[in-house]
Each structure stands twice: as C-alpha cells, then as structure tokens.
Amino acid sequence: MLNHSDIMETIKMIDEEHLDIRTITMGISLLDCVDRDPDQFCERIYEKITRLAGNLVATGEEIARTYGIPIINKRVSVTPIGLVTPGYSVEDMVKVAHALQRAAEACGINFIGGFSALVHKAATESDLNLIRSLPRVLKETTNVCSSINVATTKAGINLDAVKLMGEIIKECAEATAEEDSIGCAKLVVFANVPEDNPFMAGAFHGVGEGECVINVGVSGPGVVSSAIKKMPDANITEIADVVKKTAFKITRMGQMVANEACRRLNVPFGIVDLSLAPTPAVGDSVAHILEEMGLERCGTHGTTACLALLNDAVKKGGTMASSHVGGLSGAFIPVSEDAGMIRAASEGVLTLDKLEAMTAVCSVGLDMIAIPGDTSASTISAIIADEISIGVINNKTTAVRVIPAIGKGVGDVVEFGGLLGEAPIMPVHQESSEKFINRGGRIPAPIHSLRN
Amino acid sequence: MNAVISVIGRDCVGIIARLSAICAENNININDITQKVLHETFTMIMWVEVRSSEKHFADFAKEMEEAGKEMGLIIHVMHEDVFDSMHRI
Incomplete structure (x- = not known):
C-alpha cells in the first residue's frame, strides 16, 4: 500500500510545482x-x-x-x-x-x-x-x-x-x-541532430524510424528546484542525489503516460525524452534550480558547474525510469522561456558567451536568444559555427535558435507570449567574422570520429 | 481500477458522510480510509474502486472536487497508477 507522504508528494508536484507531460x-x-x-x-x-x-x-x-x-x-x-x-x-x-x-x-x-x-x-x-x-x-x-x-x-x-x-x-x-x-x-x-526528439522546434521523424511512433517529453524544473530548496545545508553530493531521485520519479510518470498513449493509439513506443523544459511561469525555471544550488544569479561564475551536475543527475535518474531514453534528454536553457534566465539576462549577468559555455554541458544550445536586429548575417553564421563546433567536438547535440529582432536593440524586449515567453535583447560582439564565414567549404570531422 | 482521493482542510462535521455518500451514489466502493485531525486540520486519504461506476472517472473527480470546495476542503482524485509508477519499482 502506498503511504501518505508519497501520495502527498505526487499531488504537490502536479499542483504546486508544475509537473507535467510537456x-x-x-x-x-x-x-x-x-x-x-x-x-x-x-x-x-x-x-x-x-x-x-x-x-x-x-x-x-x-x-x-x-x-x-x-x-x-x-x-x-x-x-x-x-x-x-x-x-x-x-x-x-x-x-x-x-x-x-x-x-x-x-x-x-x-x-x-x-x-x-x-x-x-x-x-x-x-x-x-x-x-x-x-x-x-x-x-x-x-x-x-x-x-x-x-x-x-x-x-x-x-x-x-x-x-x-x-x-x-x-x-x-x-x-x-x-x-x-x-x-x-x-x-x-x-x-548531431537526434532522430527521435519530441520537442519543437527541432522535432522530426528520422529515416531510421518506423512507420509511426510515439515519443514523450517530460518536464518538471519546478519539482527539482523545490526538492533542492528543502535541503539548504546539504553538500553537493546530496544535491546530486536528490536531483537523481526526483528525475527518476518524473520520468516514471512520463513512461506511464507514454505506455498509455501507445496502447490507446495502437502505435509503438519510441522514447521518453528526459529533458527539464522550463516555461515562463513562476516556479518552472531551470535558472532557479541553479540559483537554488547556491548561485546569487544564473550566469555568474559557477553556473556551468551547477548545470553540468544538474544535467548529468537528470540523465542518471531518468535512464533507470524508462525503457528507452532518447531525444535531447538534459536540461534546456531557452532564455525567453525561463523566468530566471530572462531576469539574469535583463540584469546583464547572463551573457551570450556564458550561455555558449553552458551549452557545452547541457542538452541543446543557444536557444530562444534575442539579438539586435542589425546583427549581420555573417555574425549570426559565426555564432552558429561556434555553437555547432561545441557539439561536433564533444560528440553531442547542440543547436542555435536566435532571433535577430528587427528594429530593436540592446535594452529592448521582444514578446512572443505563451510558452515562447519574452526575451531581453542580448548584445553580440561587434567585431566582424565575415572573412572566416565567407571562406566556405567544410570543417573536417574531428580525429575522434574515426572510431572504426 | 482504483483511485486515490486525498482530502485536506479545516475540520467540520460531516466530511466523511458527504464524500462517502457521493461514492455510494456513483456505485464506487471504498476499500480503505486513513484519516487524522491535526490541530483542527482534517486530512484523509481514501482508496476507492471505480471499476463499476458508470460515470466517467474525470466527471466523478470533478464532482468530488466541487463538493470539497463547498466545504472549504482541497480534494484531489487521481488514478492509482500515477502513484504506483512514481513510487514503486
């Protein structure tokens, strides 16, 4: 028989901590x-x-x-x-x-x-x-x-x-x-795009997939941050442990919903994506998890380390909870969709360069970042080239979703509404990368791609 | 299938009577109840069997939650599988 505190924990997760199937x-x-x-x-x-x-x-x-x-x-x-x-x-x-x-x-x-x-x-x-x-x-x-x-x-x-x-x-x-x-x-x-990612805007059905499949993306940054909040004096090993346990519980629910959806639709199950996907709602932020770990503001020194721990612990907990894990699986850091990231970016603590470093240790990449509308095409290409290199060299998925907000500059805000949220426009480097981008051609695959 | 009904709020006369009456009206059998009053706060968890009910589970859940609101209680009705998947390996 289930005990009282387990039941209340689950209800609290859904009711107050924004646990949902994304x-x-x-x-x-x-x-x-x-x-x-x-x-x-x-x-x-x-x-x-x-x-x-x-x-x-x-x-x-x-x-x-x-x-x-x-x-x-x-x-x-x-x-x-x-x-x-x-x-x-x-x-x-x-x-x-x-x-x-x-x-x-x-x-x-x-x-x-x-x-x-x-x-x-x-x-x-x-x-x-x-x-x-x-x-x-x-x-x-x-x-x-x-x-x-x-x-x-x-x-x-x-x-x-x-x-x-x-x-x-x-x-x-x-x-x-x-x-x-x-x-x-x-x-x-x-x-390194995954073929079974259920999250937009990057989802597609890969050529290695079957006729039809169900992939499920779970979420729950709020659940993780409130679990950490309950342990103000814990050391970092204990924090990693509680993230793992929480990720396990969240993913188990995702797996259950996936099984049920497959049964009802009579479609095979593909994967559960273990990502922590924030929304602009208060209490549903990945940045707040990092701040709960002990950072005054997301983007300051220590952010990459905290995110690395979070991302790894989510995977460890989630993997055991699901029969097949895939997609992007990790913590998302879309600036406009995360209340904590929006605040840190508006205050100038969270910069494009820091975000790039963060993407080396989490899933996805430079996501939902608004940049000045007069940014040149070659600078955007160079931002892409930097981010993509992190993925290629580290054998992981990275991505770029930047929004050059036409007619706006640093200090302005773009508002998309709904799950896409709002984004303060972040400054980019003014020095040109045009000559590099115009060279064209192909950057050769790294030596460690030769594994055969 | 089984469902878990959780009830929390200020204690008053007739909470169990009212909620169990709703169960009975919907042909829902109560398997177990654990209940406590702590400093005037009423807490209860009921395990019920909803298989033989003709009403859609979500409608029953809504009826319960609305009865709760009238009595100043927070009531959640959820499928047992949700808790099983999360807390049992």
Missing part, C-alpha cells in the same frame, strides 16, 4: 508519400498525417483527464521534408509547408515539426530549395517548425550551410518583423 509527439514517416508531382505529394501527406494523428489530441486529453496529469502539447513530427521532395522548386516547397499547416490545423495540434533538411556534409538541390523557402514558409504558416542539421561529429561542419543559415535567419526575421521576428523561433540549426 509533449506527446507522434512521429510519422512520409517516405511512402514521395511523388514527383508536388500536388500529389501534398495530398498524400495530408491524408496520412490526418489519418494517423486525427485522434492524437483527443487521446491526449482523455489521458490527462483520466490520470489527472496535465499534458501540455500534442504534436506531430514527420520525415525531413528535404528527403522526400525530389527536385522541388522553392514554390513547391512553400506548397508542401501549407499542406503541413492544413494537416496540423485539421488534427488540432499546435506544432508540426520536420520541415527539415540534413545538410551536414552537403546539400542537395531539394535541401537548398527548402532552405531558401524558409522566409516565406515561416511567415505564411503558424504551426510548421523547421530544423536544419549543418554538422555531425562524423561528417564535420558544412560551413557553406552555416553561412547560408545566417542569411536565412536574417531573412526570416525581416519577413516576420511585424511580429517581433517570430519566424526565427520556429527554426533551429543543429549539430
């Missing part, structure tokens, strides 16, 4: 929809997505009602579109994005991920057209998310793609300038 994401393969005719292709993908994911939202809501656990997002990820659109023009790509948008609306999901291209070694003509279509796609659609993988540890860094992405991010910002450049919030540039 997303149930259905991955759908579009490989069998390929057609040389874009109209045929659009028809097929619409039919397939709405057939498989038509019940996703209703099922998610039903599980939430039955178990009393909030399930925040129900989403779909698809095969990277760049792989299934042979010889399509930019115009055709926009058409495909609209078909995805229609399918998302028909299913009632808030985001559909997979308007993506894998160009880590080189880009095909389709990949290039997909990338060139992004400014239009991200302006004309609201629910379509895009990710571009520009590097892997095995292939090295495609600097031509990095250069192009700097320009495209700038164009996307300009295309959506009236809405605080929100187009850029739906676009991520990756190194």
Whole structure:
C-alpha cells in the first residue's frame, strides 16, 4: 500500500510545482508519400498525417483527464521534408509547408515539426530549395517548425550551410518583423541532430524510424528546484542525489503516460525524452534550480558547474525510469522561456558567451536568444559555427535558435507570449567574422570520429 | 481500477458522510480510509474502486472536487497508477 507522504508528494508536484507531460509527439514517416508531382505529394501527406494523428489530441486529453496529469502539447513530427521532395522548386516547397499547416490545423495540434533538411556534409538541390523557402514558409504558416542539421561529429561542419543559415535567419526575421521576428523561433540549426526528439522546434521523424511512433517529453524544473530548496545545508553530493531521485520519479510518470498513449493509439513506443523544459511561469525555471544550488544569479561564475551536475543527475535518474531514453534528454536553457534566465539576462549577468559555455554541458544550445536586429548575417553564421563546433567536438547535440529582432536593440524586449515567453535583447560582439564565414567549404570531422 | 482521493482542510462535521455518500451514489466502493485531525486540520486519504461506476472517472473527480470546495476542503482524485509508477519499482 502506498503511504501518505508519497501520495502527498505526487499531488504537490502536479499542483504546486508544475509537473507535467510537456509533449506527446507522434512521429510519422512520409517516405511512402514521395511523388514527383508536388500536388500529389501534398495530398498524400495530408491524408496520412490526418489519418494517423486525427485522434492524437483527443487521446491526449482523455489521458490527462483520466490520470489527472496535465499534458501540455500534442504534436506531430514527420520525415525531413528535404528527403522526400525530389527536385522541388522553392514554390513547391512553400506548397508542401501549407499542406503541413492544413494537416496540423485539421488534427488540432499546435506544432508540426520536420520541415527539415540534413545538410551536414552537403546539400542537395531539394535541401537548398527548402532552405531558401524558409522566409516565406515561416511567415505564411503558424504551426510548421523547421530544423536544419549543418554538422555531425562524423561528417564535420558544412560551413557553406552555416553561412547560408545566417542569411536565412536574417531573412526570416525581416519577413516576420511585424511580429517581433517570430519566424526565427520556429527554426533551429543543429549539430548531431537526434532522430527521435519530441520537442519543437527541432522535432522530426528520422529515416531510421518506423512507420509511426510515439515519443514523450517530460518536464518538471519546478519539482527539482523545490526538492533542492528543502535541503539548504546539504553538500553537493546530496544535491546530486536528490536531483537523481526526483528525475527518476518524473520520468516514471512520463513512461506511464507514454505506455498509455501507445496502447490507446495502437502505435509503438519510441522514447521518453528526459529533458527539464522550463516555461515562463513562476516556479518552472531551470535558472532557479541553479540559483537554488547556491548561485546569487544564473550566469555568474559557477553556473556551468551547477548545470553540468544538474544535467548529468537528470540523465542518471531518468535512464533507470524508462525503457528507452532518447531525444535531447538534459536540461534546456531557452532564455525567453525561463523566468530566471530572462531576469539574469535583463540584469546583464547572463551573457551570450556564458550561455555558449553552458551549452557545452547541457542538452541543446543557444536557444530562444534575442539579438539586435542589425546583427549581420555573417555574425549570426559565426555564432552558429561556434555553437555547432561545441557539439561536433564533444560528440553531442547542440543547436542555435536566435532571433535577430528587427528594429530593436540592446535594452529592448521582444514578446512572443505563451510558452515562447519574452526575451531581453542580448548584445553580440561587434567585431566582424565575415572573412572566416565567407571562406566556405567544410570543417573536417574531428580525429575522434574515426572510431572504426 | 482504483483511485486515490486525498482530502485536506479545516475540520467540520460531516466530511466523511458527504464524500462517502457521493461514492455510494456513483456505485464506487471504498476499500480503505486513513484519516487524522491535526490541530483542527482534517486530512484523509481514501482508496476507492471505480471499476463499476458508470460515470466517467474525470466527471466523478470533478464532482468530488466541487463538493470539497463547498466545504472549504482541497480534494484531489487521481488514478492509482500515477502513484504506483512514481513510487514503486
């Protein structure tokens, strides 16, 4: 029989500490929809997505009602579109994005991920057209998310793609300038992108995946920070231990919801993503966990060490709680989506350079960071190149989702609302990186990629 | 399936009577109750069997929670699996 304190602990986690299932994401393969005719292709993908994911939202809501656990997002990820659109023009790509948008609306999901291209070694003509279509796609659609993988540890860094992405991010910002450049919030540039990530904007359904799969992303920064709060005098080993135990409990709940969703939808289970994903809500912040460990403000000296401990302990606790772990699995540090990060950035304690260091020890990367609207494309490319190098050399996923806020500068704030939050604009270095970026070519894969 | 009902709030006459009446009306059997009053604060956990109820579990949960509000109590009704998954290996 369960005891009283266990029951109260669980109720408190959900009621006061924002424990929730952040997303149930259905991955759908579009490989069998390929057609040389874009109209045929659009028809097929619409039919397939709405057939498989038509019940996703209703099922998610039903599980939430039955178990009393909030399930925040129900989403779909698809095969990277760049792989299934042979010889399509930019115009055709926009058409495909609209078909995805229609399918998302028909299913009632808030985001559909997979308007993506894998160009880590080189880009095909389709990949290039997909990338060139992004400014239009991200302006004309609201629910379509895009990710571009520009590097892997095995292939090295495609600097031509990095250069192009700097320009495209700038164009996307300009295309959506009236809405605080929100187009850029739906676009991520990756190194070592995972094929089973359930979190947006980087989710897609990898080519090694099956026909259809359910991946679940849990969350609960609030639960971790209040567990640490109860131990003001504990040493750091004890802190690591309590994070591990808390991560275990959170993940077990994620696994249970995943199993239930798979059973009800009759779709195989993929992975649970162990990420601590913050929201702008008070008490749901990763920065506050770090501050609870003993930092006056997130971003000061010691931040990287605390984050490294947090990230590792979350993985250790979570791994045992789930049969398959995947996706990004770690702590997220999206600046605009985390109340503590927003405060630290507005005060100037948390800087872009410090965030870059932090990404060496946690999942994802420079995420939801607003930079001045007049930042040059080559500087954005150089920010990407730095971040992507951390991933390539350390054999991990890193990513960049920056928003050059058109018409705004340091001291201003961009407001996206909802889960995307608000971001103070952070300064970037003024010195040019243009010559380096313009060299183009490919940065060779690191020596430790030669493991065979 | 079994559910766990947790109740916390200021003690008054008739809490158990009212809540167990709601269970009975919905054909829900009570398996176990642990209850204490500490410094005028009433706390209780009920284990109930909801299998034979015709009402949707979420509607029953809502009815309980609303009855709680009327009596100034905080009531949560949750599926037992949630606690099992979290606290049992």
